[in-house]
Amino acid sequence: MDNLIVRYISRIFLPFVQLYGLYVILHGHLSPGGGFSGGAILGAGMVLYALSFNLPEGEKNFSPDASTILESGGTLLYAGIGLFSLLLGANFLANKAAGYPLGTPGNLFSSGAIPVITLGVGMKVASTVITFFYRLIAREGGQNGAAD
Amino acid sequence: MIVKHAPALLVAIPLVAAYLLPLFARRLKHLVVPAALFALLLCSAGSLSLLFQVMHTGLIIYHFGNWPPPVGIEFVVDRLAVFTVLTLSLVGFVVLVYSIDDLRHELREDVRGWYYTLFLTLLASLYGMAMTNDIFNLFVFIEISAIASCGLISIKEDRACIEAAFKYLLLSALGSGCILLAIALLYMVTGHLNMTYLAQAMLQAAELYPYNLLASLALLVVGLGIKAALFPLHVWLPDAHAAAPSPSSAVLSGLVIKIYAVAMIRLLFQVYPAAFLARTPVAEIILWLSTLAILLGSIFAMVQEDLKRMLAYSSVAQIGYVFLGVALGSENALTGGILHIFNHAVMKALLFLAAGAFIYATGTRKIRDLSGIGQTMPAAGVAFAIGALSMVGIPLTNGFVSKWYLALGALDAGRPFFTAIVLVSSLLNGIYFLPILINAFFRKPSGNAAAPRALPTPMTAAIVVLAAAVIVFGFFPGRMAGIVVLAVHRLLGVWQ
Amino acid sequence: MVPLTEMLYRLHQNSFYFFAIILFIIGFHTMLTHSNLIKKIIGMNIMDTAVFLFFVATGYVRGGRAPVLVPGEERAFINPLPSALILTGIVVAVSVTAYALSLIIKLYQHYGTVDAEEIMRIRRGEEQ
Numbered sequence: 001m002d003n004l005i006v007r008y009i010s011r012i013f014l015p016f017v018q019l020y021g022l023y024v025i026l027h028g029h030l031s032p033g034g035g036f037s038g039g040a041i042l043g044a045g046m047v048l049y050a051l052s053f054n055l056p057e058g059e060k061n062f063s064p065d066a067s068t069i070l071e072s073g074g075t076l077l078y079a080g081i082g083l084f085s086l087l088l089g090a091n092f093l094a095n096k097a098a099g100y101p102l103g104t105p106g107n108l109f110s111s112g113a114i115p116v117i118t119l120g121v122g123m124k125v126a127s128t129v130i131t132f133f134y135r136l137i138a139r140e141g142g143q144n145g146a147a148d
Numbered sequence: 149m150i151v152k153h154a155p156a157l158l159v160a161i162p163l164v165a166a167y168l169l170p171l172f173a174r175r176l177k178h179l180v181v182p183a184a185l186f187a188l189l190l191c192s193a194g195s196l197s198l199l200f201q202v203m204h205t206g207l208i209i210y211h212f213g214n215w216p217p218p219v220g221i222e223f224v225v226d227r228l229a230v231f232t233v234l235t236l237s238l239v240g241f242v243v244l245v246y247s248i249d250d251l252r253h254e255l256r257e258d259v260r261g262w263y264y265t266l267f268l269t270l271l272a273s274l275y276g277m278a279m280t281n282d283i284f285n286l287f288v289f290i291e292i293s294a295i296a297s298c299g300l301i302s303i304k305e306d307r308a309c310i311e312a313a314f315k316y317l318l319l320s321a322l323g324s325g326c327i328l329l330a331i332a333l334l335y336m337v338t339g340h341l342n343m344t345y346l347a348q349a350m351l352q353a354a355e356l357y358p359y360n361l362l363a364s365l366a367l368l369v370v371g372l373g374i375k376a377a378l379f380p381l382h383v384w385l386p387d388a389h390a391a392a393p394s395p396s397s398a399v400l401s402g403l404v405i406k407i408y409a410v411a412m413i414r415l416l417f418q419v420y421p422a423a424f425l426a427r428t429p430v431a432e433i434i435l436w437l438s439t440l441a442i443l444l445g446s447i448f449a450m451v452q453e454d455l456k457r458m459l460a461y462s463s464v465a466q467i468g469y470v471f472l473g474v475a476l477g478s479e480n481a482l483t484g485g486i487l488h489i490f491n492h493a494v495m496k497a498l499l500f501l502a503a504g505a506f507i508y509a510t511g512t513r514k515i516r517d518l519s520g521i522g523q524t525m526p527a528a529g530v531a532f533a534i535g536a537l538s539m540v541g542i543p544l545t546n547g548f549v550s551k552w553y554l555a556l557g558a559l560d561a562g563r564p565f566f567t568a569i570v571l572v573s574s575l576l577n578g579i580y581f582l583p584i585l586i587n588a589f590f591r592k593p594s595g596n597a598a599a600p601r602a603l604p605t606p607m608t609a610a611i612v613v614l615a616a617a618v619i620v621f622g623f624f625p626g627r628m629a630g631i632v633v634l635a636v637h638r639l640l641g642v643w644q
Numbered sequence: 645m646v647p648l649t650e651m652l653y654r655l656h657q658n659s660f661y662f663f664a665i666i667l668f669i670i671g672f673h674t675m676l677t678h679s680n681l682i683k684k685i686i687g688m689n690i691m692d693t694a695v696f697l698f699f700v701a702t703g704y705v706r707g708g709r710a711p712v713l714v715p716g717e718e719r720a721f722i723n724p725l726p727s728a729l730i731l732t733g734i735v736v737a738v739s740v741t742a743y744a745l746s747l748i749i750k751l752y753q754h755y756g757t758v759d760a761e762e763i764m765r766i767r768r769g770e771e772q
Contacts, residue, residue: 030712031712036731036734068170068171068174069171071167072167072170075163075164079160082160083160083164085213086156090214091211091212092153092157092160092210092212093156093213095213096214097214098214106715136749288732288736291736291740294740295740295743299743307751310750310754314681314747314751317743317747318675318688318744321740321744322688322691324736328692328695328699328733329698332699335699335702336702
């Protein structure tokens with residue numbers, strides 16, 4: 001697809017989409033939303049970019065390698081938090097019982113491990129959405145299907 | 149201290165390992181397989197420690213995040229769970245060892261790393277399903293295992309596999325929809341998701357909202373029935389289990405369908421009030437469906453020409469035994485049914501792995517092309533024979549033990565007809581397994597079967613270990629049966 | 645026999661459940677009867693959505709608001725648990741859909757069609 005208007009508008013929009021995605025992820029413990037919704041927004045932003053420019057351009061910005069690392073990393077962050085509470089003497093995925101600082105309700109830095117977990121989920125979902133997109137659109141032998 | 153967390157670690161370790169493998173696959177390729185093996189070794193150690201703990205205390209309760217129920221997710225490890233977890237660890241580990249060499253000829257190199265990711269994810273979800281006491285958590289694990297097991301089939305990208313995986317995925321999604329709706333119906337009238345609380349709340353709900361419970365029961369039986377391949381909802385199974393790579397077939401046939409049966413046992417005996425179930429015909433329905441499964445599964449198996457397809461149909465018949473035991477509901481029958489989960493897991497894994505070895509060595513999967521294979525591949529041939537004899541239920545093999553309990557249980561329940569069914573089905577099993585054995589051992593080797601490729605040592609070792617397990621648990625069934633009998637006492641609510 | 649007005653009133657009170665079940669049946673029917681694989685996937689999604697609607701409706705409180713605690717304000721909240729659970733359900737549905745679509749792409753590469761009956765015909769033709 002090669003359309004100046006689409007390109008231009010999506011280039012203007014993209015930072016805001018990404019910022020909003022990050023906002024939703026980081027405020028997951030305070031307001032509706034969270035890792036999945038925010039991650040989906042982030043991922044959709046990248047999909048928009050790849051669609052309005054072309055796929056190689058999109059892949060340059062966010063390589064499949066990076067998405068593998070983010071995907072594994074997000075889950076490992078989640079599991080790592082869970083396992084870390086074992087070290088602190090509580091059960092798997094414990095929050096308050098493991099002694100994480102809870103902060104004041106309503107503040108950005110509050111509710112212990114939950115923002116970190118949400119961040120992990122957000123990373124995972126964003127990279128998964130992008131991977132879904134690339135895998136669905138890719139053809140055998142590494143050719144991209146958008147051309148035809 | 150770490151032992152205290154074994155229930156959570158059994159799920160966490162394979163999951164963490166599953167997500168570490170793609171990272172290893174990028175830079176440290178040679179570490180992928182050892183890492184997967186190490187993870188499963190840790191899981192086996194964990195399940196053994198669970199066994200000792202449960203033998204000691206009888207019940208382990210684990211609260212995730214220190215949240216007590218009904219708020220938090222709870223794992224309850226009773227003897228049924230320990231029994232299932234042990235089965236998973238044993239068969240899972242052996243199949244993984246086997247798969248290292250077998251996959252070299254079945255999968256492309258770039259997807260082989262993903263196979264272990266899927267395999268470990270699947271095992272994590274199965275461990276979870278065996279131990280969880282939260283019905284929604286159960287649903288999540290069911291979904292993870294559905295996607296992972298479809299992945300294990302479709303990873304071999306030939307036509308038959310993709311088609312089988314699609315069929316499986318679609319039916320499985322249908323089943324999940326039914327299960328989720330059933331959970332919604334239960335949550336609506338009880339307000340609980342924890343099975344213990346659910347069971348208490350249901351005593352009252354059964355009087356106030358009988359239709360909700362009835363609808364949820366029907367949906368659960370259908371949903372779990374599709375996933376456990378209960379006849380006539382088994383249509384996806386022969387394609388899926390026959391097309392998949394051999395290690396996948398072993399783990400899908402041996403483990404995955406059984407775990408859904410375990411989930412069904414839990415729901416029927418520990419969640420739904422017995423008085424309510426007695427008013428519904430659910431036991432009769434499962435009874436007759438499993439009878440049909442036993443008979444028709446064997447009859448379909450007889451006419452197959454493809455070795456793995458025959459084994460797949462035989463799985464349809466064998467899952468019938470498990471449900472037969474559940475539906476008869478007497479102590480012995482239930483013991484037989486649950487024991488058959490382990491016994492069938494071992495012998496079906498053995499048969500699929502041996503069949504995979506034949507395919508690996510000769511490149512053919514047609515039964516009639518395998519004449520004389522027992523002479524040219526003695527180890528795999530004898531192991532296959534042991535598995536087949538155990539399937540038939542020859543004494544001193546483990547297949548005999550569970551059938552014995554089932555036959556006794558049918559008599560206890562006052563339904564001698566079903567004892568006859570168990571005997572007839574042994575005969576039917578003999579009809580389709582014995583010709584293969586005769587063909588394999590007493591005919592002259594011909595074609596590819598005359599000069600098979602040499603089998604790598606890990607594959608032979610895996611097959612031999614399973615064959616030994618069939619014999620050992622046939623000679624000394626006491627230990628396993630002891631665990632199962634106690635599990636059954638808890639299910640039936642009889643305490644000595 | 646319940647009078648008609650009473651029946652309509654009850655239906656109105658439980659309209660979420662009623663429409664969820666209708667949607668469920670539509671999805672179920674689409675999934676089983678259409679031979680186009682893409683339509684099967686659409687049917688599956690309709691069915692899943694129906695279940696989600698049903699589940700979320702069990703937690704709905706008339707006049708309730710989103711369960712975000714604001715200090716000093718007393719109002720009815722909807723039950724957040726079903727919504728949270730359904731979020732999980734949606735994630736699962738998304739993954740299953742993506743996976744199924746990728747399988748359809750593979751099938752299309754092998755057979756050149758996305759129609760289940762057509763695929764069966766091609767296979768039967770090859771076997772003979």
